[in-house]
Amino acid sequence: MIFQKKILIKWLIGTGICLAIGFAIPTYAYAVGFSNQDDSSSQETNADNYGSRQTLGEPSKNFILGSTDEYVNLKLKVQVGGTGSFNPQIYIWKDDTFKFFAVDCGTIAKPFDDVFQFSDTCKTDSEEYLKDYEFQTGYSYKIDPYISNGSGKFYGSTNADSYLNGECEGYNCSPLTDLYFNWGEIPNSISIDFPANGTSTQDFAAWYISGYQIPTASTTWYQTAYDTTSTDLWTNSTHFNDIELRKFDGSFSNYPFLKFNLLEFNKTYYAQARFYTVTGINLFTGSSTLIVFATSSLISFNTLTGYQDNLIHSYYTMPTSTASSTDWVLSCDPNAGLVANSICKVLLYLFSPKQADLNRFNDLKVAVQNKAPMGYLTQTINLLGNFSVSSTPAFALSNASAGLDTYVYNPLKTGLTWLLWIGWGVWLFQRIRNLYFTI
Amino acid sequence: MIISAFLYMVYGVIWLLTEPFRILPDASLPSNIASAITTANTYLVSINSFVPVSTILTIVALTLVVEGFILSWKLINWVIKKIPTIS
Numbered sequence A: 001m002i003f004q005k006k007i008l009i010k011w012l013i014g015t016g017i018c019l020a021i022g023f024a025i026p027t028y029a030y031a032v033g034f035s036n037q038d039d040s041s042s043q044e045t046n047a048d049n050y051g052s053r054q055t056l057g058e059p060s061k062n063f064i065l066g067s068t069d070e071y072v073n074l075k076l077k078v079q080v081g082g083t084g085s086f087n088p089q090i091y092i093w094k095d096d097t098f099k100f101f102a103v104d105c106g107t108i109a110k111p112f113d114d115v116f117q118f119s120d121t122c123k124t125d126s127e128e129y130l131k132d133y134e135f136q137t138g139y140s141y142k143i144d145p146y147i148s149n150g151s152g153k154f155y156g157s158t159n160a161d162s163y164l165n166g167e168c169e170g171y172n173c174s175p176l177t178d179l180y181f182n183w184g185e186i187p188n189s190i191s192i193d194f195p196a197n198g199t200s201t202q203d204f205a206a207w208y209i210s211g212y213q214i215p216t217a218s219t220t221w222y223q224t225a226y227d228t229t230s231t232d233l234w235t236n237s238t239h240f241n242d243i244e245l246r247k248f249d250g251s252f253s254n255y256p257f258l259k260f261n262l263l264e265f266n267k268t269y270y271a272q273a274r275f276y277t278v279t280g281i282n283l284f285t286g287s288s289t290l291i292v293f294a295t296s297s298l299i300s301f302n303t304l305t306g307y308q309d310n311l312i313h314s315y316y317t318m319p320t321s322t323a324s325s326t327d328w329v330l331s332c333d334p335n336a337g338l339v340a341n342s343i344c345k346v347l348l349y350l351f352s353p354k355q356a357d358l359n360r361f362n363d364l365k366v367a368v369q370n371k372a373p374m375g376y377l378t379q380t381i382n383l384l385g386n387f388s389v390s391s392t393p394a395f396a397l398s399n400a401s402a403g404l405d406t407y408v409y410n411p412l413k414t415g416l417t418w419l420l421w422i423g424w425g426v427w428l429f430q431r432i433r434n435l436y437f438t439i
Numbered sequence B: 001m002i003i004s005a006f007l008y009m010v011y012g013v014i015w016l017l018t019e020p021f022r023i024l025p026d027a028s029l030p031s032n033i034a035s036a037i038t039t040a041n042t043y044l045v046s047i048n049s050f051v052p053v054s055t056i057l058t059i060v061a062l063t064l065v066v067e068g069f070i071l072s073w074k075l076i077n078w079v080i081k082k083i084p085t086i087s
Helices: A005-032 A039-048 A339-352 A355-369 A374-385 A400-432 B003-024 B031-046 B053-082
Strands: A063-064 A075-086 A089-094 A097-103 A108-117 A138-145 A152-157 A190-192 A206-211 A222-227 A246-248 A269-279 A291-295 A299-308 A311-316
Touching: A339 B003, A355 A374, A355 B003, A374 B031, A400 B053
Parallel strands: A190 A291
Antiparallel strands: A063 A138, A075 A108, A075 A152, A089 A097, A089 A138, A190 A206, A222 A246, A222 A269, A269 A291, A269 A299, A299 A311
16 A cells, blocks of 8 residues: 555545535534434434343333332433423333323433433322332333423433443342333324325325324324424424314224414425323322324425415415435524524524425436436346346256255355355455555 | 525536436337346346355445445545645
8 A cells, every 4th residue: 555645635635525524414403403303213223322231111112021020219311402301200001001100200400311310209190109119020011201391212221231321229120120211202103194196186185194093992182283483393383283183082094184274375384293192180290191192203385375266275285394214304492592593593594405405306316317328227227126036047957855955055055155255355355455545 | 595505506507417318218228138137137046046146146236335435435536636736
């Protein structure tokens, strides 16, 4: 390898450009505060950073304890953003029957990224201490951590061996007591079915929520929220569809996306739907609590006006954004203060591209990819992508027997596989070793 | 707005560059090539019992990725080389 000074400088510049391109956009998005609705993947990634541990359950999912376990001095890893404070609560379900919820567990001041210990004052709604509650063998338990505002993640454990930030200060720390909480605003995501491609439907008529079976035993409500600025709809929206809240009995599989009639014309709206239930008034706290079962992904659309029979009707464009894993929705924190919020909005206006700006490139790619000469390459790549070892063979080499496969073909194949990988490794090593760092 | 305007300019340039291609009809791969690729697949499947076809395909793909990365890296260097005062 020839490392000359100029070459080194160019290499550094090239690397710097790559790093700048790779990190500039995420850093900027983080600086202004982005919300990516597909939180599940990032949460799992973060969770893995705290060591491997046995996952007993996530919110709204059942798990079965292998032994009689008591949660004593339960500590949880908490990551929450924003400002202010909240009181964590936990809902316990036993064999799909709501058992109790625990309150008075302490206060978390945001932002917070540390270990939070549920206090000894944490009580169930029957004023039984949570630390004294005994989870019994053989039952299916479901735990829903809940916070009344904001969103965050809880990671918990009573096993110090498998959870670096947790401690087992109690007793009965069997391996199966390693509790794992992970909460967010989408405890159980549901999907939105949009109209099929090619249809001209613009209104809500063909938008449905699916993928969630309403439990018949509980009183569940379906709610939609709208806002023009914030994507944190459940906290900041002033347009809840209170008029058309509905109670379902579990007999429907699809639920129409509720239309809110008071949306302004010529605006871009964010919208989201969710199913939830409300607990009865708790004598201990004097308040009822909302439990969210499932939340849809975030969509956005534009409101238009139209005339029909001399009457003004509102029409809605097809959703342009579903806030998927590839779609960042940038928003400002309304609690950051007037100046900070204003600056944030100015920065967003100046530097945040609209989704349509990005979609335009994809449209161009679609328009070009089948034209000559690119079309030949596209079709060839598609054909190569259909390569499969399960295709029908052109011929059979021999009347292969089980013995031939076991003692001849399989070892030969294994050997060739090793040889290929070793050969490729040698080639890669030589290729990099002899790489000349200039054009 | 600034990023949007910049993206729109880039889009405009690409749109102009691709305009000659977009007026062409869709390309159609000669049927002989398509059938040749399909036939090659069936031959590869036939020897899959003792030749690790999936490994070969993986290695070919990885090789293309490595070579593509090196080529991209050289292209970036070539562009940098065009900057005045950097030789």
